[in-house]
Amino acid sequence: MDSEGRYEQRVVWAVVDTGIGPLLLAATRAGLVNVVFHATDEVRDKALERLASRLGSEPVEDPGSPLLAEATSQFAAYFAGERHSFELPLDWSLISGFHREVLRELAATVPFGTVVGYGDLAGRVGQPGAAQAVGMAMGANPLPVIVPCHRVVESGGGIGGFGGGLETKRRLLALEGVLPEPLF
Numbered sequence: 001m002d003s004e005g006r007y008e009q010r011v012v013w014a015v016v017d018t019g020i021g022p023l024l025l026a027a028t029r030a031g032l033v034n035v036v037f038h039a040t041d042e043v044r045d046k047a048l049e050r051l052a053s054r055l056g057s058e059p060v061e062d063p064g065s066p067l068l069a070e071a072t073s074q075f076a077a078y079f080a081g082e083r084h085s086f087e088l089p090l091d092w093s094l095i096s097g098f099h100r101e102v103l104r105e106l107a108a109t110v111p112f113g114t115v116v117g118y119g120d121l122a123g124r125v126g127q128p129g130a131a132q133a134v135g136m137a138m139g140a141n142p143l144p145v146i147v148p149c150h151r152v153v154e155s156g157g158g159i160g161g162f163g164g165g166l167e168t169k170r171r172l173l174a175l176e177g178v179l180p181e182p183l184f
Contacts, residue, residue: 009028009029009055009056009057010028010029010057010060011026011027011028011033011051011052011055011057011058011059011060012026012027012059012060012061012062012065012067012068013025013026013027013048013051013059013060013061013062013068014061014062014063014065014068014072015039015044016063016071016072016075016076018075018076018079019079019171019175020037020079020164020168020171020172021037021038021039021168022038022039022040023035023036023037023039023075023145024036024039024043024044024047024048025068025071025072025075026047026048026051026059027065027067027068027071027091028055028091028093030089030090030091030093031067031088031089031090031091032067032071032088032089032090032091032143032146033051033055033090033091033093033094033142033143034047034051034094034142034143035142035143035144035145035146037144037163037164037165037168038164038165038168054094055093055094067088067089070088071086071088074086074087074088075145078145078175079175081175084111084112084113084176085111085112086145086146088146090143090146090147092104094142095140095141095142098125098127098130098133098137099136099137099140099141101125102121102122102125102133102134102137102138103137103141103143103147103149105121105124105125106121106147106148106149106151106152107146107147107148109124110148110151110152112148112176113176113177113178114151114178115151115152115153115173115178116151116152116153117131117152117153117154117155118131118132118134118135118138118152118153118154118155118160119131119134119155120155121134121152122134131155134152135152135160135161138152138160138161138162138163139161139163141163144163144164145172148172149162149163150162150164150168150169150172150173151173151176151178159173
């Protein structure tokens with residue numbers, strides 16, 4: 001508790017090396033709250049500032065915290081091809097409304113090795129015709145890979161956009177067997 005008797009939000013973080021480069025993982029007591037691609041020092045520092053502002057607590061580096069240690073282990077298994085889903089508590093506090101609804105639907109209904117179109121996902125949440133809004137929700141996803149926005153593609157067969165970059169999206173889809181591995 002803080003000096004005024006309120007519970008403080010504790011935010012812990014770690015950077016882990018993965019098959020797609022370094023990821024910043026951040027967690028609260030409620031669960032994993034943020035995954036950030038390409039976590040170079042500059043990207044990491046900006047992400048931590050954003051988390052401090054949004055969550056009201058200065059994030060503390062603690063890779064040994066139980067939740068981050070488990071998340072690191074599950075990411076390692078995923079990138080080794082040994083895990084097809086994540087079993088971690090999630091803190092959804094960085095996203096709300098339609099975006100949260102779409103991301104929860106995605107996490108619950110689009111398994112490893114499959115893809116869904118932006119429009120199809122919009123229909124699943126009762127908003128047919130809201131494909132662009134679904135795209136915005138994917139771009140706002142605070143928990144990429146775990147909430148698999150890389151599995152959302154264009155209905156005409158295009159790969160669509162991706163906050164982590166198109167090469168990262170291709171590599172994730174190749175890992176899951178949706179696309180062939182790049183030749184070089």
